[in-house]
Amino acid sequence: MNRQQKQQLRRHLREQRQSLSAGQQQHAAFQAMRHLQRLPVFRQARHIAAYLANDGELSTEVILRRIARSQKQLYLPVIHARRDTVSMAFHRYRLRQHLGRNRFGIDEPGSRRLPARAPHSLDLVLLPLVGFDRRGSRLGMGGGFYDRAFAYKRRRNGRRNPALVGLAHSCQEVERIPGDDWDIPLDAIITEQGVIWTSRL
Ligand SMILES: Nc1nc2c(c(=O)[nH]1)N(C=O)[C@@H](CNc1ccc(C(=O)N[C@@H](CCC(=O)O)C(=O)O)cc1)CN2
Numbered sequence: 001m002n003r004q005q006k007q008q009l010r011r012h013l014r015e016q017r018q019s020l021s022a023g024q025q026q027h028a029a030f031q032a033m034r035h036l037q038r039l040p041v042f043r044q045a046r047h048i049a050a051y052l053a054n055d056g057e058l059s060t061e062v063i064l065r066r067i068a069r070s071q072k073q074l075y076l077p078v079i080h081a082r083r084d085t086v087s088m089a090f091h092r093y094r095l096r097q098h099l100g101r102n103r104f105g106i107d108e109p110g111s112r113r114l115p116a117r118a119p120h121s122l123d124l125v126l127l128p129l130v131g132f133d134r135r136g137s138r139l140g141m142g143g144g145f146y147d148r149a150f151a152y153k154r155r156r157n158g159r160r161n162p163a164l165v166g167l168a169h170s171c172q173e174v175e176r177i178p179g180d181d182w183d184i185p186l187d188a189i190i191t192e193q194g195v196i197w198t199s200r201l
Pocket residue numbers: 007010051052053054057077078079088104106128140141142143144145146
């Protein structure tokens with residue numbers, strides 16, 4: 001798939017999720033929490049990275065609250081700009097901690113942020129998706145941030161940690177997302193309808 005086709009698909013799928021009603025969003029968030037709670041990988045995880053929903057993404061609010069009330073530690077993506085490279089790190093997050101807006105208009109832990117944790121030492125990452133297919137290919141916002149953070153997983157004998165579980169509305173599923181060399185496959189996808197296993201977990 002060339003860049004232009006990918007852009008077009010991205011635009012279409014973003015419109016789909018943006019057009020969901022508040023009621024549909026709430027329903028999806030609650031169901032996703034139910035499905036997530038049943039996963040052994042979630043029950044066993046101690047260090048979990050999630051995201052703050054934006055642009056119609058599946059809301060993580062109930063999930064964040066649940067994690068915050070448990071013994072598990074929560075992390076959020078923070079965009080870091082250093083000279084000419086922009087990258088993403090996962091910083092510890094506590095509910096009601098001060099948030100700032102990043103360059104994409106998404107809330108993230110602000111200037112007094114807690115320490116970051118290396119991607120490979122997280123147990124579970126809940127990824128925001130623009131689109132996905134049943135094989136575990138994902139389409140993101142186009143920054144390549146998650147692909148770069150977990151690029152080490154592609155290498156032979158590379159670490160397998162953490163488990164990568166995408167969260168999306170079922171309307172974001174497509175038949176097939178043609179992969180690029182750098183794409184990192186998902187282990188599972190959770191929608192309001194249930195868990196989709198990609199046979200990697
Ligand atoms: N909630 C949430 N947080 C997240 C992500 C995400 O997808 N969702 N990210 C996941 O990586 C990172 C931010 N990545 C982003 C990358 C691009 C744009 C963006 O707004 N891009 C332009 C053009 C995109 C395009 O090429 O079509 C735009 O929409 O105007 C936003 C976020 C980190 N935090």
